[in-house]
Amino acid sequence: MMEKSNTxxxxxxxxxxxxxxxxxxxxxxxxxxxxxxxRILAIDADPAVGLATALGTDAxxxxxxxxxxxxxxxxxxxxxxxVELLGEAKYxxxxxxxxxxNVSFLAIGRPEGAGCYCKVNAYLKEIISxxxxxxxxxxxxxxxxxxxxxxxxxEKVTHLLLISDASRKGLQVIKTIHAVAKEMVMFEKAGVIIxxxxxxxxAENLDAGATEILSLIPDDSGVAMNDATGESIYSLPExxxxxxxxxxxxxxxxxxxxx
Amino acid sequence: xxxxxxxxxxxxxxLKKNPAKKLVWPAVKWNGTDKNKIIFQSDAAFELxxxxxxxxxxxxxxxxxxxxxxxxxxxxxxxxxxxxxxxxFARIAMIRVNExxxxxxxxxxxxxxxxxxxxxxIHPEGYMMxxxxxxxxxxxxxxRDALAKGLSFAHVGAFLIEEYKKQPQxxxxxLLFVTADGFPYDTLEKxxxxxxxxxxxxxxxxxxxxxxxRTCSLKTVCDEVEALCGKA
Numbered sequence: 001m002m003e004k005s006n007t008x009x010x011x012x013x014x015x016x017x018x019x020x021x022x023x024x025x026x027x028x029x030x031x032x033x034x035x036x037x038x039r040i041l042a043i044d045a046d047p048a049v050g051l052a053t054a055l056g057t058d059a060x061x062x063x064x065x066x067x068x069x070x071x072x073x074x075x076x077x078x079x080x081x082x083v084e085l086l087g088e089a090k091y092x093x094x095x096x097x098x099x100x101x102n103v104s105f106l107a108i109g110r111p112e113g114a115g116c117y118c119k120v121n122a123y124l125k126e127i128i129s130x131x132x133x134x135x136x137x138x139x140x141x142x143x144x145x146x147x148x149x150x151x152x153x154x155e156k157v158t159h160l161l162l163i164s165d166a167s168r169k170g171l172q173v174i175k176t177i178h179a180v181a182k183e184m185v186m187f188e189k190a191g192v193i194i195x196x197x198x199x200x201x202x203a204e205n206l207d208a209g210a211t212e213i214l215s216l217i218p219d220d221s222g223v224a225m226n227d228a229t230g231e232s233i234y235s236l237p238e239x240x241x242x243x244x245x246x247x248x249x250x251x252x253x254x255x256x257x258x259x
Numbered sequence: 260x261x262x263x264x265x266x267x268x269x270x271x272x273x274l275k276k277n278p279a280k281k282l283v284w285p286a287v288k289w290n291g292t293d294k295n296k297i298i299f300q301s302d303a304a305f306e307l308x309x310x311x312x313x314x315x316x317x318x319x320x321x322x323x324x325x326x327x328x329x330x331x332x333x334x335x336x337x338x339x340x341x342x343x344x345x346x347x348f349a350r351i352a353m354i355r356v357n358e359x360x361x362x363x364x365x366x367x368x369x370x371x372x373x374x375x376x377x378x379x380x381i382h383p384e385g386y387m388m389x390x391x392x393x394x395x396x397x398x399x400x401x402x403r404d405a406l407a408k409g410l411s412f413a414h415v416g417a418f419l420i421e422e423y424k425k426q427p428q429x430x431x432x433x434l435l436f437v438t439a440d441g442f443p444y445d446t447l448e449k450x451x452x453x454x455x456x457x458x459x460x461x462x463x464x465x466x467x468x469x470x471x472x473r474t475c476s477l478k479t480v481c482d483e484v485e486a487l488c489g490k491a
Contacts, residue, residue, distance in 0.1 A: 069393070081376070087379055090389065
């Protein structure tokens with residue numbers, strides 16, 4: 001098992017289409033600027049696999065590709081000893097990590113198909129945890145629920161960011177995610193970001209439950225333009241609603257300083 | 260322990276045509292580091308066996324003191340301080356064991372594997388090994404700051420030999436590092452493939468897998484191993 005590290009791990013979760021990927025990318029950009037001497041690992045754990053584009057990076061090999069290679073070897077009867085499998089996972093994981101300045105990127109890929117790969121997942125998670133322990137900050141663009149992050153990426157995060165749009169369904173999803181995460185003791189701090197609010201007059205009536213609302217972000221046409229043109233988060237002005245909202249959230253969580 | 264004699268003969272031929280220099284045993288032991296510490300690309304001076312260059316690693320066993328008289332570290336090519344970028348790489352451990360202590364059957368196989376796994380347990384500061392048992396590749400990232408402090412193959416070799424010798428069956432280790440550009444890596448790989456086949460065949464025989472030997476790719480090696488073990 002990994003020794004306890006001081007790595008700050010932020011996981012962005014919520015239902016699909018609420019802007020988790022844009023907010024994860026914004027968090028990476030803010031952390032990279034706030035701490036140029038620190039190392040940041042961005043993990044794309046969303047099956048939609050959009051964080052690479054949002055960060056302007058590339059992922060030629062994903063953790064799922066590694067998983068498939070393991071399973072293919074096992075089917076050939078080459079299971080290997082535990083020490084060999086861990087070594088193998090480590091060997092391949094370094095090929096999957098794309099380094100760019102103080103930011104590294106790792107894509108988890110699409111969830112596995114039928115069959116139980118618990119043992120393989122355990123080895124891969126062990127190596128992801130080992131990798132993460134070498135970084136100061138880890139930002140995870142997660143699937144809908146924290147249990148998916150737990151199963152495929154990391155046992156525990158330090159900061160859980162629950163992302164919703166202004167819809168009742170989106171808000172209900174984050175309440176459920178929060179309840180599950182609390183029960184499984186998977187985080188130290190949590191907060192809500194409500195994104196893509198079509199009309200800010202709705203803001204005071206939005207019910208996010210008992211969790212602190214970190215920021216309310218109006219619908220940002222600049223983000224939609226970025227998505228349409230395939231531009232990265234770095235082409236978005238710092239003054240854009242998304243960047244400002246992400247910054248407000250990270251400041252409230254104490255992850256970065258204000259001003 | 261005649262099983263690997265053919266590997267030693269092949270190695271001997273290669274070394275005759277490509278002489279190795281003997282490195283001086285380091286006066287001071289190099290520092291170890293946390294097993295989970297990684298060397299980032301941005302902190303690495305180069306990677307031995309990086310960028311799809313040869314990255315060969317293998318082990319051969321003997322009980323013959325003429326083949327492995329004492330602990331020694333050999334090098335063909337440049338030492339770490341003289342490399343300017345990613346380099347082809349090979350690391351071969353020739354290990355003299357006390358045959359009486361090796362055991363037979365499953366115990367022999369497990370002892371061999373346990374000795375081989377020593378490479379997973381060494382973590383010299385600034386030298387990060389990347390090992391793929393599936394593809395039989397062993398690469399290593401070398402940190403710039405470690406080179407500045409004087410890291411050399413002698414330091415890494417001493418680490419490895421010390422780890423191999425933690426197994427009571429190991430009496431002496433001759434460790435060969437290769438980084439030379441014109442070295443016949445293909446030939447070395449073919450010679451050492453035999454070593455892995457022998458170890459795999461040992462496991463294969465001991466597990467008494469029921470299968471059609473006529474169609475098995477390991478049949479030739481199994482026959483040789485059985486003959487050498489006195490079972491044929």
